[in-house]
Amino acid sequence: MRSIGILCAVFVSLALLGPVFAPYDPTAINIPNRLSPPSAQWPLGTDALGRDILSRLLHGASWSLGLAFVVSLIGCVIGTFVGLVAALGGKTTDWALMRATDTFLSFPELVAAVVIAGILGAGTGTLIFALCATSWMRYARVARGIGLSLKSRGYVIQAKLVGLSPIAIARWHYLPALLPSLTVVWTGMLARAILGISALGFLGFGVQPPMPEWGTMLLDARIHMRSTPLQMVWPGLAVAISVLAINLCGDVLRDRISADER
Amino acid sequence: MIQTMLSLVLRAVVVLVGSALVTFVLLWNAPGDPAMAIAMARFNAVVPAEVVDQVRAEAGLDAGFWPAFKAWIGPLLVGDFGRSSVTGREVWPDLVTAVGYTYPLAFLALFWGLAIALPLAILAASRPGSVLDRVCVAMASTGAAMPAFWLGLLLILLFAVKLAWLPAMGARTASHIVLPALTLALGVAASLTRIIRSGILEARDQNFLPALQRRGVANSAIERDHVAPHAAIPVVTVFGLELAFLLEGLVMVEVIFGRPGLGGFLVNAIDARDFPKVQAVVLLTAIVFVAINFAVDIFYKLLDPRMEDRDA
Numbered sequence: 123m124r125s126i127g128i129l130c131a132v133f134v135s136l137a138l139l140g141p142v143f144a145p146y147d148p149t150a151i152n153i154p155n156r157l158s159p160p161s162a163q164w165p166l167g168t169d170a171l172g173r174d175i176l177s178r179l180l181h182g183a184s185w186s187l188g189l190a191f192v193v194s195l196i197g198c199v200i201g202t203f204v205g206l207v208a209a210l211g212g213k214t215t216d217w218a219l220m221r222a223t224d225t226f227l228s229f230p231e232l233v234a235a236v237v238i239a240g241i242l243g244a245g246t247g248t249l250i251f252a253l254c255a256t257s258w259m260r261y262a263r264v265a266r267g268i269g270l271s272l273k274s275r276g277y278v279i280q281a282k283l284v285g286l287s288p289i290a291i292a293r294w295h296y297l298p299a300l301l302p303s304l305t306v307v308w309t310g311m312l313a314r315a316i317l318g319i320s321a322l323g324f325l326g327f328g329v330q331p332p333m334p335e336w337g338t339m340l341l342d343a344r345i346h347m348r349s350t351p352l353q354m355v356w357p358g359l360a361v362a363i364s365v366l367a368i369n370l371c372g373d374v375l376r377d378r379i380s381a382d383e384r
Numbered sequence: 385m386i387q388t389m390l391s392l393v394l395r396a397v398v399v400l401v402g403s404a405l406v407t408f409v410l411l412w413n414a415p416g417d418p419a420m421a422i423a424m425a426r427f428n429a430v431v432p433a434e435v436v437d438q439v440r441a442e443a444g445l446d447a448g449f450w451p452a453f454k455a456w457i458g459p460l461l462v463g464d465f466g467r468s469s470v471t472g473r474e475v476w477p478d479l480v481t482a483v484g485y486t487y488p489l490a491f492l493a494l495f496w497g498l499a500i501a502l503p504l505a506i507l508a509a510s511r512p513g514s515v516l517d518r519v520c521v522a523m524a525s526t527g528a529a530m531p532a533f534w535l536g537l538l539l540i541l542l543f544a545v546k547l548a549w550l551p552a553m554g555a556r557t558a559s560h561i562v563l564p565a566l567t568l569a570l571g572v573a574a575s576l577t578r579i580i581r582s583g584i585l586e587a588r589d590q591n592f593l594p595a596l597q598r599r600g601v602a603n604s605a606i607e608r609d610h611v612a613p614h615a616a617i618p619v620v621t622v623f624g625l626e627l628a629f630l631l632e633g634l635v636m637v638e639v640i641f642g643r644p645g646l647g648g649f650l651v652n653a654i655d656a657r658d659f660p661k662v663q664a665v666v667l668l669t670a671i672v673f674v675a676i677n678f679a680v681d682i683f684y685k686l687l688d689p690r691m692e693d694r695d696a
Contacts, residue, residue: 224395225402228670228677232632233650237407237666240654241414317531321636324533325651344537351541358534366529 129367136187140180148173148181149332157350166356169339170346175353178334179360185335187364189246190315193253197315198308200254201261202300206292208262209269220266223259231256235318239327249328253318257311264303272299302379309372313365320361336361392681396674403670404460408453411659456663465664470656475664479649483668486638486645490630492565497572504573505580512585520577527574532633536567536640553642564641568633572626579618587614620683627676631669 141148151171158168166175208219226234238252272278272295281291322328323337331338336357343354459466465475508520543563544552551560588611596606638647646665653661 221395221398221402224399225406228399228403228673229666230628230631230669230673233635233669234666236635236650237654237662238410240651241410241657241662243415313529320531321533321632324531324636325639327654340534340537347537347541348545351545354537354541358531358537361534362526362530365531366526369525369529 130371136180136183138184140183144174144177144180146174146177148178148334150174157346157353159350160352167350167353169342169353173334175339175356178339179336179356182334182336182339182357182360185329185333186316186319186337186361189250189319189329189335190312193250193257193315193319194308194312196250196254197257197311198261198304201258202265202304204258205262205265205267206269206296209266209273216266219262223262226256227259229256231314232318232321235322236325236327239322240325244327244330246329246333249319249322252322253315257315260307260311261304264307265300268300268303269296272296302375302382306372306376306379309368309375313368313372316361316365316368320357388685389682392678396678399674400670404457404667405453407663407666408456411663412449412452414657414659460667466660468658468661470658475660478661479664479668482644482646482649485643486634486647489561489565489568489638489643489645490634492561493568493572493630493633494626496565496569497576500569500573501576501580504577505584508577508581509584509588517581520581524574524577524581527570528578530571530574531636532567532571533636533640535570536564536637539563539567540640554644560641560643564637564643567637568630571633572630575622575626575629576619579622580615583615583618584611586618587611590614617684620680623676623680628673631673 145165150173152168152173153171155164155168156170158164160167164174164176166179169175169178204219204223208216208223211219229237234256235252238255239248242248242251278291278295281295286294319328319335320337320340323335323339324341326338326341329335329338331342339357340354343350343357347354465479467474468478504520504524508517511517540552540563543550550562551557552563554560590610593606593610596610597603634645635647635650637643638645639651642648646668649661650665652658653665
C-alpha cells in the first residue's frame with residue numbers, strides 16, 4: 123500500500139515537475155548529434171533530429187499524463203451528470219439517456235476516438251474532445267445505478283420532506299455515496315486515457331510534433347527501429363509503467379472500498 | 385423470456401439507428417470542404433472549382449442535413465454501403481476483403497489468448513497467495529498495462545529484426561499472421577488470466593462445497609459440476625468488453641504490421657477523407673458489437689437465471 127502511494131506520488135510529481143528536471147530543451151534540434159546512443163551527455167540518447175530523448179520523455183509526462191487527467195475528469199463530470207439526471211428525472215428521460223449511453227457504448231472506445239479525431243482533424247483540442255466523447259458512459263451507468271438506489275432510501279426522502287434544497291441533498295447525500303465508486307471507475311478510465319492518448323499520437327491523430335507526447339515519440343522512433351532500437355523502448359516503457367501504477371492504485375482502492383462496505 | 389427478448393431487440397434497433405445518426409453528425413461536421421478533399425484525393429492534384437462542385441453534387445453534399453441523412457441511410461437500410469468517394473469503387477467488396485484478413489486474426493488471437501490464460505489461471509488459483517500465484521498475477525497486470533502497438537513493435541524488433549525468424553510486414557504467407565496474432569493474444573491473455581483466476585477462487589468459496597465434500601463427493605466431481613460452471617459466468621460477462629478490447633487492438637496491430645485488414649482500411653479511409661468507407665467500418669463495428677452484446681445478454685440469462693438485467 124505504502125509503496126504504491128509512493129509510486130503515485132512519483133508520477134504526479136513527474137507530470138508536474140518533469141520539465142524542471144529535463145536537462146535540455148525538448149525541441150532543440152541538433153543534427154550533427156542525431157541518433158546518438160545513450161551516453162553521459164545524453165542519458166537515453168538522441169532522436170532523429172538530435173533532440174535529447176530524456177528531456178523529451180520528461181516533458182512528455184506533462185502531455186501524456188496531464189492530458190489523461192483532464193480527459194478523465196471531464197468524462198467523469200459529464201457522465202455523472204447524465205447518470206444522475208437519468209436516475210432522478212422521469213421515466214422517459216431515463217430511457218432516452220440510457221439508450222444514448224448504449225449508443226455511445228456500441229463503438230469500441232478507441233476505434234470511435236480514432237474516427238472522431240481523424241475526421242475532425244488532428245490536434246490537441248480534437249484529441250480531448252474525441253476521448254471525452256467516448257469515455258463518459260461508464261460513469262453515467264455507475265452514477266445512475268447509485269442514484270436510483272438512493273432515491274428511495276428513507277433518509278433521502280426525509281431530507282426532501284424536511285425541505286432541504288436539491289443542492290444540499292446532492293452535496294450531503296449523493297456525493298458521499300457516489301465518490302468511492304466513481305473514484306474506482308475514474309482510475310480505470312485514467313489508465314485507458316493514457317493508452318488512448320498514446321495510441322492516437324502513434325497514429326498521427328493526437329498531439330502534433332514537435333511536442334514530445336509519448337505516442338508521437340514512438341511514431342518517430344519506429345522509422346529508426348533498425349539503427350537505434352532502444353529509442354523505441356523508452357516511450358512505451360513510460361506508458362506501460364504509468365498505466366501499471368494507476369491500475370495497481372485502482373485495485374487497492376477497490377479492495378479498500380469493498381472492505382468498507384462489508 | 386419472450387418479453388425480455390423483445391425488449392432486447394428493440395434496444396438493439398434503437399442503438400443501431402442512434403449510431404448511424406451519431407456517425408452522420410460527425411461526418412457532417414468535419415472541417416474543411418469535404419468535396420474539395422475528395423476531389424483532391426481522387427485526382428491527386430489541385431482541381432478547378434467546377435470539378436469540386438460536380439463532386440459535391442455527386443456525393444449528395446449540396447442538400448441540407450436531413451435530406452442528406454435520408455439519402456444516406458436509405459441505401460444502408462437495404463445493405464448498400466455505396467461507393468468509395470475517392471476511387472469510385474463499391475465499398476462492400478473491398479470491405480469484405482478487409483474483413484477476410486481481420487477475422488482469422490481475431491479468431492486466432494482469442495483462441496491463443498484463452499490457451500495461454502486458462503492454464504495460467506488454473507495454476508495461479510491452485511495455491512492462492514503462493515509465489516507462483518503472485519508471478520502469474522504480476523505477469524497479467526504487466527501485460528494489461530502494455531499498449532498493444534508497443535508490444536507489437538517490440539515483437540517485431542525481437543522476432544523479425546534481431547532473430548529474423550518471422551516476417552513482420554504484410555500478409556503474403558500464412559506465417560505473417562503469427563506475430564500480430566501473438567501481440568493480440570498476449571493482451572487478451574493478460575486480462576482473461578485475472579478474470580478466470582478470481583472466478584475460480586470465488587467459485588471455490590461457495591459455502592455448500594464443504595458439505596458436498598463431507599458427503600463424500602469426489603473433488604474432481606465438485607470441480608467439474610460446481611466450480612467450473614460458476615467460474616465461467618464472469619468470463620461470459622466480460623466477453624463483450626474483451627471483444628471491444630480486441631477490436632481496438634486489431635486496428636492498432638494491423639496498422640503496425642501493415643496487414644490489409646479492417647484497421648488499415650479504416651485509417652487509410654480517414655486519411656483520404658473517404659467518408660463512405662469510414663461510415664461502413666463504423667456501422668459494421670457497431671452492428672457486430674450490438675450483436676455480440678445481444679448474444680451475451682441472452683447467454684447470460686440462460687447460464688444464471690437468478691441474474692436480473694445486466695445493466696438496466
